Amino acid sequence: MSHFRLVAASLLLGTGLAGCASSGPAAPTTAATTTTPTAAATPDPKGVGLDVADLDRSVSPCDDFYEFSGGNWLKTNQIPSYATSWGPRNLLGLRTQATLKQILEEAAANRNAAPGSNLQKVGDFYAAAMDTAAIEKAGIAPLKPELARIAALKTRAQLPALLAYEQDLGTGAFFRSGVQVDEKNTTRYVVQFDQGGLTMGDRDYYLKDDARTQKVRAAYQAYMQQLFGLLGDSPAAAQRNAATVERLEKRLAQASRSRVELRDPQANYNQMALAAAAQRYPAVQLPKLLADMQLSKAQEIIVGQPAFFDEVNALLKTEPLADLQTYMRWHLVRSLAATLPAAFVDASFRYNQVLTGARQQTTRWKRAQAATDATLGEAFGQLYVEKAFPPAAKQKALEMLANIKASMAEHIQTNTWMSAPTKAEALKKLNALRVKIGYPDKWKDYSALPISRESYAKNVLAARHWESRREAARFGGPVDHTEWGMTPPTINAYYNPPLNEIVFPAGYLQPPFFDPNADDAVNYGAIGGVMGHEMTHGFDDQGRQYDAAGNLRDWWTPQDAAEFTKRAAIVARQYDAFSPLDSVHVNGKLTLGENLADFAGLTIVHAALEKQLAQRYGNGPRPKFDGFTPEQRFFLSWAQLRRQNIRPEALRQQIQTDPHSPGQYRTIGPIMNMPQFQAAFGCKEGDKMTRTAADRAVIW
Template structure:
């Protein structure tokens, strides 16, 4: 959590808490002087020693008593809050669908209502069958040679889902004041390239399930059994070849290694069969003189494949990706087949109800249109003002930590403070909403609406080229339960969706809120200084502003965190990847450290009065623990270890704490306890 795809993060006033740890039973029976809000004591396991097993101390009863719903692959605080938001959004969308006919044509109310109504009309979708898909399938079938394939791939109105490579307009990482045409690796159906390449039993099982999914999908399109098997083999072969050319997720984390600026002529010479000039012309980008290529070797392979692979096989690859990208708009059998495959990697027992899936689709297509209604209902000006104040408190605490850092030179500190002070802050929702006036939506066909929304989004994104940077734009919609740091913008962004309990509760004490949303804010700030974010300067340019010595010291300290997480193992033979999760782990450690420092300035921390038998400092850490509790199915755990830049929640919870003397003091931990790392093994950066 907390990183964007565009990309992309003390002296204590402590009571005698050693006695509390030693006699935890007394903490359960003692009459608290004050009743608290925000921490659910029933979720805690007071029989657990926080110095040995803090995860279960904070949330053991919740973990034991909270099963994963059948339609979910994991369940935690994020899911609970998202579920609340879904209920609110469902009411908004149901009303919009009911009243869309009364709304003026072309208004957001009409578009949101008709989009959602068409998505929920499963009877009409079944009756239509492949009627609305067939013209797109016919266009793919009509491709006869490389030249026609190039024209198809260049056409922004052609549809085949995410195939071959990524093509988009975004900020130039090294000239953040300009937009640039960019290309990157892509085109895979499975969650990670390793699923195609590894020979372990799980990878083989996933490939076998994928083959079944492919065969059955082609059969639903009308292919015979033999033809479907041949077409499935073609897709597997093409995607395996793409996987072999793809960089790993760890390698993709290095921004400099994934930045290659070429002239259009150079790129066309390197990847001739992609025909970049044609793509630029057809996408109204003919004035572009340069392109930033993320992974040149991958695009060289794509260029070779476009020439080498039989056109008939390439068309099967396009057919499948088209169907895969619009499954929810096709008859139920297509969705059932896709879900059966997803069960192999997610472990979910049931498919999400249609209203939840179609709500997510509406959010993706028209998120800011009905996001306005969500904000009006769920997000108050007071909540925004409180979040802004907390952000500034953390910014102040961060500045103090940077100034006090003993391993960083004065020159690097000056640049770090400049970057910190330049952080742009976005809270709740955009100041200016997206304009959907060029998008036409009707009730006739959900599939047509879905494709129209995609075309609109593509044009909206490509239209940035040649214009000033739009610093008011958001990469998440208002109801999203998440947050992000965007390096080229040097901004931290907090949608309204996450500014609610358990992360932020206006009725709760400061300890709870600083341990929740405060740590989230600190997390996003720290992404500006993690192993990737630190390579961008105050203006968002990819530029090395560190002295050589300071850069080396940072890397040494970060490597300690990487080693710590490499050692965590959620299940037999499965270990966390410390390099893949490095940025998030650094952001958690920095974020929690800064949030704690900021909390120490509050009247509550200074007064040190217990609430519910917990001191303010203990409440801070328990709040952190309860935010991250979750139960996850083993299938999903294995997938996340391979694909997710975040460590499993258990280790996100305890990993930072094991490095914090402030935590040891809060709970009276002694040398040798599991939650207290030896001095030489601790990580400390900020």
């Protein structure tokens, strides 16, 4: 699996409202050529979109804006037993899922769909995923050829072929590899290798020894023993095999970079000639590995974390083949547990209960729907767009983006601490920003992917092989700027640094995030805040390291770079001080990019709204709705979309692994620095929502 796909997938599972993905030269954006409607041509706002009943008016907005904006909602919207957190995005998700369920059930019921069509493949995939009787009857039979392939390993000379096969299957064993855009020459693709191989996802679960971590590790050991037992191992053998897997994964964890260290794109870019890499990592047998991955043309590779691969090399060289087989066997079955009988699914859920605090499993059809989206996302997405995404929504979103982009340009031009040369490069990058709205202009072609009703597991295996072959075929060709890292129904968005693009799937462009009937203040505070967030990711502590063409190149003067770093450090310290649980603090360095994007995005979107209001009302009075001014409604809209109830276990996991801060700090963190907020609500020096001038962060 490629680096890009893995990052994109992680966004789909994250708790944040937006994120970055990684993976070309830029062209003028669609938004750049869109004209903004005049005030006379714009209808009067209807004053809808805010849930004023959700406010807790017993709390002062200047004391705790998170509670003021949504305290009643937080009290009355408990987390469902199948969820680990609950917020507006979940509510939108329920509505979207109902539409998707209808599409899937109609497709599954249609036995006359043209063979090979998207409708046939989507219908057959969903039907196979829902056929629990067939899944129980098949047992582990669909995995037996894959298990036999691992069992057939006899010599280390056979390792490259098996490693390549496991990479194609996306089992997650040992490391991640794939074809992605070259971050220092975005006109071409490169082969990249990155650290991986850890089931528990984060190295600290293997290295820390506090009570919480010990509890997670115990659940993980039980999970492994259960799955090995289901594969036919005796209890004693299952226990030994679980210990072997954890021992090998701990070796990999000790060599892994931390999540904060992984935020340095320069450190993750280590170009090596294939001959030099093969000499450094002889046990990996890179020439053979690449040939088996159908990438024999590659004469150089990018190694994300060289020291990690030193350990992979040592592990492949010194560990008994039987232990390597046990490790690969585990990763195979773990990665496909959801496609197997209920005993496998239930064991996986019991482990995740400890990790996230979930009370019960999501219903079968929702899991099957998510799997269809993950496997046949654009085939499924075409059916969704035809049913649920009106062209008018796309046009309105483009108009808003054009206004926000113009505001960002003004903030760059009027910036007081940035020099003229750096400003010129920043404007060049902004003007080159690509915008994707709703759905791809060019859809993926699934014609070579066989999907039937025979077996859920076989369908997933076939799809993984197909995707790996599709990605390998890109190598040596021109960079494809039409590709998307999210599917159309996804309720999320992302900025992609090497392609210098922002992407907003159709699923996000719905109420309450985007409502054509809402007044400007609400839309700018909601989806506008997301648009500003994604746009300013191009200028956060990571994104700013990429130029207008998406190349990883330092275009800042040393003085400007130092000033930016100093100002960003203030934001990091502010978030370090936030503590949602006893002895648990937000990691200001891990969350810095997302926090900067929240803060900068909200600042430029507020200015875009002010310009829109000036066009509409001139110097005249600005109407109140529900007793609130447009400026107040803007901040309330921002806050109401970030309210969230979350289980303590899930909150701890988020703080440890997620680059997004918890919802309450995404709400108040930026506005505490904004005089615009203080002016809107009449907050004064000394109020909790007001930072002093000395403590205030100012970026744009």
